[in-house]
Amino acid sequence: MAPTSFKLNTGVDMPAVGLGTWQSAPGEVANAVAIALKAGYRLIDTAYCYGNEDEVGKGIKEAIDAGVVKREDIFVVTKLWNTYATRAEVGLDKSLQNLGLDYVDLFLVHWPVGMNPEGNDDRFPKLPNGERDITWEHDHVATWKQMEGLVKTGKTKAIGVSNYSKVYLEKLLAQAEIVPAVNQIENHPSLPQDEVVAICKENGIHIMAYSPLGSTGSPLFQNESVKKVAEKKGASPGTVLLSYHVARGSTVLAKSVTESRIKANLEIVDLDDEDLKTLGEVSAGGKFERFVYPPFGINFGFPDKTTGKTMPNGLEA
Numbered sequence: 001m002a003p004t005s006f007k008l009n010t011g012v013d014m015p016a017v018g019l020g021t022w023q024s025a026p027g028e029v030a031n032a033v034a035i036a037l038k039a040g041y042r043l044i045d046t047a048y049c050y051g052n053e054d055e056v057g058k059g060i061k062e063a064i065d066a067g068v069v070k071r072e073d074i075f076v077v078t079k080l081w082n083t084y085a086t087r088a089e090v091g092l093d094k095s096l097q098n099l100g101l102d103y104v105d106l107f108l109v110h111w112p113v114g115m116n117p118e119g120n121d122d123r124f125p126k127l128p129n130g131e132r133d134i135t136w137e138h139d140h141v142a143t144w145k146q147m148e149g150l151v152k153t154g155k156t157k158a159i160g161v162s163n164y165s166k167v168y169l170e171k172l173l174a175q176a177e178i179v180p181a182v183n184q185i186e187n188h189p190s191l192p193q194d195e196v197v198a199i200c201k202e203n204g205i206h207i208m209a210y211s212p213l214g215s216t217g218s219p220l221f222q223n224e225s226v227k228k229v230a231e232k233k234g235a236s237p238g239t240v241l242l243s244y245h246v247a248r249g250s251t252v253l254a255k256s257v258t259e260s261r262i263k264a265n266l267e268i269v270d271l272d273d274e275d276l277k278t279l280g281e282v283s284a285g286g287k288f289e290r291f292v293y294p295p296f297g298i299n300f301g302f303p304d305k306t307t308g309k310t311m312p313n314g315l316e317a
Helices: 029-039 052-064 088-099 140-151 165-172 194-202 224-233 239-247 258-265 275-288
Strands: 005-007 012-013 018-022 044-045 075-080 106-109 159-162 182-186 206-210 251-253
Touching: 005 224, 012 239, 018 029, 029 044, 029 258, 044 052, 044 251, 052 075, 075 088, 088 140, 106 140, 140 159, 140 165, 140 239, 159 165, 165 194, 182 194, 194 206, 224 239, 239 251, 239 275, 251 258
Parallel strands: 018 044, 018 251, 044 075, 075 106, 106 159, 159 182, 182 206, 206 251
Antiparallel strands: 005 012
């Protein structure tokens, strides 16, 4: 039977499946959260830059007020945005205020990137030429040191990172007093990120997978290897793609605002080594495909979608 939770390096259990809220339409998030909690979800993921923490908080409050669940039974995750990289506690306080909560269960560094805290926008400051207003001298380890101090405040039960590559993890781990509990990354059979997964496992860092179906339109549903496993298991391609992560020992975030889909995403099936081998064919021969490309990505180790090239950023030395 597939596991329903995983133990973090803090000793706390994290659910194997959570509700993701990134790119969910405004006005639909609160209802989706309330539906998910009623359906049995106990992990809700959001972030300051999503602009929906207030709706997530409303959905949580609705479920608690209705007696569906108690606060202590919900694992709430949010993230420190780049414009608050030098003001971690300020960022956390803003998120808590938006959520209407006294604490979150996990607070993540959203990216190892700093953006101008005094720029022309709170979330996405830009330069006159339209590029993101990035603080290139930013040291992500300094941000982590601030994150470590937040655990003592009780405002977050645990801390972790998101979108960290092997290089960034190595630099962080060399100076960290607290090992990140989690690294949340884009992860699916087209982008297994085995190198990142391996260093995380070696250091007791749990993987949370986002964009498990690929991207908008779920292109992986049509992949022959995915369909082969789905037919074998008598399950939908979506169920197989979500189950892939649980079989690999990772937590997976399933995003939906539709009640039927929210419920269906909780249906995880057991995948054996042969199934994982078949799904491994999706990226065989280096046929990797990343679907999430932040505007600043090429400077932080992400390949350009057109050329496939990456640019050094000076922080990796």
